[in-house]
Amino acid sequence: MKKSSSKSGQPLLSDVAAAAGVTLATASRALSGAYGVHPETRKRVVELAAQLNYKPNRFARGLVTGRSNVAGLIVSDICNPYFAEVARGVEDAAFASGLDILLCNSDQDSTKQMRYVNSLMEKRVEGIIMSSVANLTREEQSYIAESGLPVVLIDCFVKRNSFFSTVSADNELGGELAAECLLAHGHRHIVHFSGPGKHGNLFMRASGFLRAVRQFGRGAEASVVHGAHTLAGGYEMAKKLFHKLGRITAISTANDAVAFGVIKAAIEMGVRIPKDVSLIGFDDVEVAALVHPPLTTIRQSKHEMGVAAIEILLRHSASKDHTPEHRLLGVTLVERFSVSTLSPRK
């Protein structure tokens, strides 16, 4: 007697039920671990399923349960080590809970991002984690919020956000720490390379930075330059600056990627760090310790942030209560060799 199976050739639950001499219902219950199945029966079904290489069709299951066991993760660009580390945290926590992750690169492009959001909704994901995404318009926010899908934003400030959970580093404090470090080393003419004007969390870093200079700088001067918050952006900003450094002795950057761009420009133009200018980054990405020179920077807990995001997502997808939850994670200064000490009266 030939075994019946789907047109795809895959064995079906009915195949294992038949083999075990029970009905579909019992086979289903045995496999799902539900109560009310005789241990013997369960054992037989489970064994047969394994033997036949039975794989439940998730479409069918999803159609009735409404659950996908998949979460969406939208990052700007997985090639940026910062996002890679966050993604790893997300993925580790997800794996531990039996969730799979759909990866999306937005490139900070809001059209692309909304295409992904819609695609994720069609796939009935359990929720969406967005890390430093393109700015959502008010309409997009409510569009997503109304869908009822749990959303958690990682290190992504949204104005008047009443919809989404967030997990962030303490960006303002980080900015302050960076400023204090530079000040403590005697720098009094400082530039902060920030992201594009409206980028929320980078704005927090800049404002923490400026506030600390104003507060503790005893007249030290700090200015902010806006650019892309990428390696390329840092490269551009640094090229321009290096042509006329003037009295500037130190650069603080919105993130390590920008700092790497500064380093690249410095190598090309023969500017020595930290002899000619000091440099401090933000993120403490793994390679920060390996660049030339090893980068002094502000560390944030990227892996933990990913893990926290999954925790919140899971809690929300399990209940109907989606009250936003906000988590703020600490930051610390890690000193390496890109900041030099200036003699008091330069």
Add this chain to the structure above:
Amino acid sequence: MKKSSSKSGQPLLSDVAAAAGVTLATASRALSGAYGVHPETRKRVVELAAQLNYKPNRFARGLVTGRSNVAGLIVSDICNPYFAEVARGVEDAAFASGLDILLCNSDQDSTKQMRYVNSLMEKRVEGIIMSSVANLTREEQSYIAESGLPVVLIDCFVKRNSFFSTVSADNELGGELAAECLLAHGHRHIVHFSGPGKHGNLFMRASGFLRAVRQFGRGAEASVVHGAHTLAGGYEMAKKLFHKLGRITAISTANDAVAFGVIKAAIEMGVRIPKDVSLIGFDDVEVAALVHPPLTTIRQSKHEMGVAAIEILLRHSASKDHTPEHRLLGVTLVERFSVSTLSPRK
């Protein structure tokens, strides 16, 4: 009249059909772009669907079509920039074709990897792309092959592979290029830091390397050290080596991550690169240009490899012919500042 909708609150195709005054079948055809729908009708249906925020339930569609429009991507660790760049290529090509990507980190752990494979199969993915995965046993290979799922391996050598498509860099040539570079700079006592013994593509690099030394080295000596092919592995191997450098003047590594580990150890132990030892990597990851010193390395086309993998995957998932296809991509030497020239008779 209240609109009927699913228990999840999402509007259904029947809602838009009703609103448009047509049947389910027509609504479905209008939305799917199939032939045989009056333009006017289609227009009406499409507009209503948009207006109602209708999102097709992919479970239902998948159940009948058998297609998911999702591909699986298994990498060792997305935090390794090499995999991040490959993943980006995969993702870009996938996005262009309307495919979504399920990201899996195997950590080179074959249990974890097989758990992922099974999970991907249950989700009826269009195929699986594996990048430098844990070694598959013969049984695992046929298990996967028998499932009929298209698989493409990226830069991952499998012994006597008759099942899976592959896209690889020309690893042997890369090894040769690295050796020739070192030889040309006068080095005659060289160590190659390879991965764990059995790792296929790294083995190719090592053997290309050794062959070139033998062939063109006029008596130069090269030895191979095996370790983890990660930053940590490179760090370990370098620490050990730096304690007794002996006559060694150059190190070649299986990949850039290992080279970064060597750099880390060098910084810690006060070994100067390239003054005390020269160093050449493999991959040409973005940050290779930024480390201390900027790394001379072998470039492979990571993004292109990801794109090629999706191309093959798509072709195979569209037809029933899964004849394995093999693609070999070129490599080039990129010289930076981590290799110094030795005087002839050291």
Add this chain to the structure above:
DNA sequence: CTGAAAGCGCTTACAG
């Protein structure tokens, strides 16, 4: 503890 049956929300022959 097990079975018979309905139903999840679509797509797709088959008629007309």
Add this chain to the structure above:
DNA sequence: CTGAAAGCGCTTACAG
């Protein structure tokens, strides 16, 4: 060009 109906492969009340 459109409709009525079957069916994709499961899970889950509802009975027994």
